[in-house]
Amino acid sequence: GESVGLHLPTLSVQEGDNSIINCAYSNSASDYFIWYKQESGKGPQFIIDIRSNMDKRQGQRVTVLLNKTVKHLSLQIAATQPGDSAVYFCAENSNYQLIWGAGTKLIIKP
Amino acid sequence: DAGITQSPRHKVTETGTPVTLRCHQTENHRYMYWYRQDPGHGLRLIHYSYGVKDTDKGEVSDGYSVSRSKTEDFLLTLESATSSQTSVYFCAISGMTDNGYTFGSGTRLTVV
Numbered sequence: 001g002e003s004v005g006l007h008l009p010t011l012s013v014q015e016g017d018n019s020i021i022n023c024a025y026s027n028s029a030s031d032y033f034i035w036y037k038q039e040s041g042k043g044p045q046f047i048i049d050i051r052s053n054m055d056k057r058q059g060q061r062v063t064v065l066l067n068k069t070v071k072h073l074s075l076q077i078a079a080t081q082p083g084d085s086a087v088y089f090c091a092e093n094s095n096y097q098l099i100w101g102a103g104t105k106l107i108i109k110p
Numbered sequence: 111d112a113g114i115t116q117s118p119r120h121k122v123t124e125t126g127t128p129v130t131l132r133c134h135q136t137e138n139h140r141y142m143y144w145y146r147q148d149p150g151h152g153l154r155l156i157h158y159s160y161g162v163k164d165t166d167k168g169e170v171s172d173g174y175s176v177s178r179s180k181t182e183d184f185l186l187t188l189e190s191a192t193s194s195q196t197s198v199y200f201c202a203i204s205g206m207t208d209n210g211y212t213f214g215s216g217t218r219l220t221v222v
Contacts, residue, residue, distance in 0.1 A: 034210050034211075041216075042215060042216070043200050043202075043213030043214055043215050043216050044153070044200070044211075044213045045213070046210040046211070046212070049210055089152065089153070097143075097155055097158065097168065098143075098153075098155070098211065100152045100153045100154075101152060102151070102152045103152055
């Protein structure tokens with residue numbers, strides 16, 4: 001069936017370095033993808049989205065890359081800060097519903 | 111989160127009792143969703159609504175019912191709570207089907 005998943009469950013990054021979180025999806029017909037950040041004890045928070053007619057989209061310190069050839073999505077966080085510590089989810093929007101990956105926990109090392 | 115509130119934030123209930131969770135929005139969004147979040151499973155959709163009195167099942171709907179009598183309120187009911195329904199429940203809203211969701215802060219439900 002359709003699925004969206006993440007390659008790494010935990011990612012440790014030195015403060016100030018760039019972080020890259022990866023996501024694979026299996027539904028080649030999907031045309032909209034979203035990244036969410038979830039801090040402990042809170043609900044998921046929208047970070048950035050991208051549509052399938054784009055390869056790259058930039059926000060404030062974040063960039064999402066979409067490679068439709070290999071059905072891969074990545075989130076890049078520039079100059080990672082302690083406040084970036086959270087679980088990051090990719091999600092695929094399909095027919096009123098979001099299909100979620102299991103999440104990647106980002107740990108910032110001082 | 112601004113525009114969406116969940117109540118209660120925490121609840122402990124006994125097996126077999128009915129429980130209702132409330133999601134209230136002030137954004138006038140058409141779409142509302144109930145998710146549960148468990149370790150190792152990420153977020154799983156329970157039910158969703160695409161308008162007043164218009165609801166449909168998600169992937170884990172067994173044991174749950176919903177109602178939406180007003181645009182701003184989406185209720186999730188566990189008719190007879192079981193221990194397997196111990197979880198954190200999130201409500202989300204969206205103005206369009208292909209748009210980002212706004213999530214509430216969650217309800218932590220423990221069934222003992």
